[in-house]
Amino acid sequence: MAELDDIIHQPLRLKIMAALNALHPAQGLDFPRLKKLTGATDGNLGAHIETLAKAGYVSVEKAFVGKKPQTTVTATATGRGAFARHVATLREIIATAEGK
Amino acid sequence: MINSQEAGAALMEIESLSRLVRQSVFYRHASTMLILWGVATFIGYLLSFFAPAAAPVIWSVVIVAGVICATIIGALNKKREGVSTFDARATAAFTAFVAFGCLWSIVFGNMAPRQIGAFWTTYFMLPYVMTGFWFGRVFVVIGMSVIALTLLGYFFAGPWFTLWMAVVNGGGLLLGGLWMRRS
Numbered sequence: 001m002a003e004l005d006d007i008i009h010q011p012l013r014l015k016i017m018a019a020l021n022a023l024h025p026a027q028g029l030d031f032p033r034l035k036k037l038t039g040a041t042d043g044n045l046g047a048h049i050e051t052l053a054k055a056g057y058v059s060v061e062k063a064f065v066g067k068k069p070q071t072t073v074t075a076t077a078t079g080r081g082a083f084a085r086h087v088a089t090l091r092e093i094i095a096t097a098e099g100k
Numbered sequence: 101m102i103n104s105q106e107a108g109a110a111l112m113e114i115e116s117l118s119r120l121v122r123q124s125v126f127y128r129h130a131s132t133m134l135i136l137w138g139v140a141t142f143i144g145y146l147l148s149f150f151a152p153a154a155a156p157v158i159w160s161v162v163i164v165a166g167v168i169c170a171t172i173i174g175a176l177n178k179k180r181e182g183v184s185t186f187d188a189r190a191t192a193a194f195t196a197f198v199a200f201g202c203l204w205s206i207v208f209g210n211m212a213p214r215q216i217g218a219f220w221t222t223y224f225m226l227p228y229v230m231t232g233f234w235f236g237r238v239f240v241v242i243g244m245s246v247i248a249l250t251l252l253g254y255f256f257a258g259p260w261f262t263l264w265m266a267v268v269n270g271g272g273l274l275l276g277g278l279w280m281r282r283s
Contacts, residue, residue: 004102014110015117022118023125037120087114090107097104 005086007055012040012048017083020058020075028061028074049073057082126235127280132173134242134277140166142270145217149262155213163198167191197227214261218254221269222247242276 008017015038019029029037035045052058057079061072075083102110144162148155171191205211205219225243232239246269253264 009102009110011113014113018114018117019121022121027125029121033124037117037124087111090111093102093107094104094111097107 002085002089002092004089005082007051007057008083008086010048010051012038012044013052014086015040016045016048016052016073017057017075017079017086020073021080021083023075025075025077025080028059028072031071031073034073052079055079055082123236127238129177130235130239131277131280133170134273134280136169136173136277137166138270138272138274138277140169140270141273142266145262145266145270148217149266152213152262167194214254217262217265218250221250221265225250238276238280242272246272 008014016034019034019037023029031045034040034049035042038045040048049058049060053060056076059074059076061074063070063072140162144159147158151158174190201220201223205216205223209215209219211219225247228239228243229247232241232243249268249272250265253261253268257264
């Protein structure tokens, strides 16, 4: 059986990756929306996004919309692949337990 | 390694969040359209109230302008986010929907202006209600509320019906769109 991805397995990072994977590959989520969806605090979310970015699972783009700074987080192809493998492993664990 | 219950809980969390994200994206795009059609409808009814004889021309212009604006918004969304939100299928569906309404309200039906106003509003709210069954209760609430208020105005608003519709229909869509933008 394949191993679970340690980076994605952490609960908040799993939520971040699940949220980003639900979007079209070209789409990302801005920081406030991601914060609202995951229920995380600013500091916690920022730290976990950084971990995912270091692993190459997400890309972080900072830009100004008018005078406001906006941070957009998008899942990379590597991140999407890792997330798909993680989900497959979760399903495999359940299937094995059910004796399929 | 985790056990199957933990794996099941993780999968449920993923599914729940995915659904929430898809709904959030849909709400964001739909809210723009609701605000657009809310403003268009408000203007249409307001102008029709002051110039009832010109209502057919006013509504033709309002609908064409609305479709053009919706297409432009769709194109801007596509440019900004890389995904199309107002594609050829949506345009074809909208055209078929309007054509069906025209067929029964203008060609076969012999409706008075007041009946036409009530018909088009309740007819346009039907897909909102049906969409809500899949994409969120807020559409059902908006659709049913506007239909109920339209019928209330049809029977009780007397000569103020057109003005009533500007507030109820245009305002309802506008408020619904703004609420969705915040959620």
